[in-house]
Structures are given as structure tokens and as C-alpha cells.
Amino acid sequence: AQSVTQPDIHITVSEGASLELRCNYSYGATPYLFWYVQSPGQGLQLLLKYFSGDTLVQGIKGFEAEFKRSQSSFNLRKPSVHWSDAAEYFCAVGGQTGANNLFFGTGTRLTVIP
């Protein structure tokens, strides 16, 4: 069965500090992997996605994520966090065949302090 684990419910970082949000997945086949961000009162917005190829993917707003098959992980990183990055971050996994039926993690809330 597929699952996504985001072990950190809440992370607080200082503005300008680096960030890493963890995501571990379980999927029976080669997965598609995504990170979405949800700002307060808003819907989710796609940050980046991994399908195949280079395991380090770049996204919007200066985010990147690295797919590590051996660790079943897809961690999200940003070298220098901005106050506007405060939001809820969701990792998601889906199959390479069939209809779009993403399985989401329970999210990590990011607080940025000045």
C-alpha cells in the first residue's frame, strides 16, 4: 500500500537560515513525487515534482528536492528561507500509470522567525 510520512509536524527556522523538510514514501512501483505548498486560507500550489532522470529537481521560489531511492525519501530544501515561505508543506506520491490519484502526507508547518 502506498503511504507518505512527513515526520516533522512543525518546524521553526530563522529567516535566512537553511531549511530541509523530510518526506519518506512507500510505493510498490516507481513513484511520481511532488511537493505542494499551502499558504493560510489558500489552496495548494505545486512547488516541484520528480518523474525520472536527474534525482535533484529544482522548483519555484528557490526550492529543490532530492529523490533517494535507497532511502525512499524525497526531502525538500531551501538554502535561505524568507518570511514569505511560512506555510504548510505537503509531500505527495502517485503512480506512473493510471489516473491522477495522489496520496498526500499530513504536512509540515513551517514558521519563520525574524
Add this chain to the structure above:
Amino acid sequence: DTAVSQTPKYLVTQMGNDKSIKCEQNLGHDTMYWYKQDSKKFLKIMFSYNNKELIINETVPNRFSPKSPDKAHLNLHINSLELGDSAVYFCASSQGQTTNEKLFFGSGTQLSVL
């Protein structure tokens, strides 16, 4: 112009009532979705329609009935509302129905059943 818009933004109602949430997308997408986000931020797909045809129907009580009058609209009707239906409901759309398609989310409808 809002790409995916859903109304109302807030819905407070009594147990046993019937209510509807409307969703419209102006992106010209073929596929639309309803997701439910519970109080623990867990986001789970409920339904997906492609060109007005139901393609994903997760294990959802049959009190929930989606209706797609055309491919730009996907409404959600809920009969006999229960306390456990309280959640945030997100509409989303994508160009196609496969997993590699980017999802565009509405800003959510917060349903509170009293």
C-alpha cells in the same frame, strides 16, 4: 481572474441538512477533482471527473454526490450532513487525468456541521 474558484468559502450548517459546494475552473482543463482535508490536515481525494465522466470514486459515503454539468464545473452535493463531514473541501483541476499533470487547487470551502 481566479483559475479555480469554489463557493462558498465558509459553510456552517446543522446536522441533517443538505448542502452544495460549487466549483468552476477557467483554465480549459479536462479533469476536475474534489479533495477533503480533515482537522489533522490529511488531504484525501474523493472524486475525479474527466470530461464530465467519473474516473475516480474513492470510498466515500453515498451521501456525497458529485455532479459535472460541463467540464468547467464540478459541484459537490452532500445529503444528511453529519458532524464528521466537517472539514475543508478543495476543488482542483488538471489538464489531463494522469499523475504527471500539475494540480491547480481552489482556495477551499470550510464546512462546519453543528
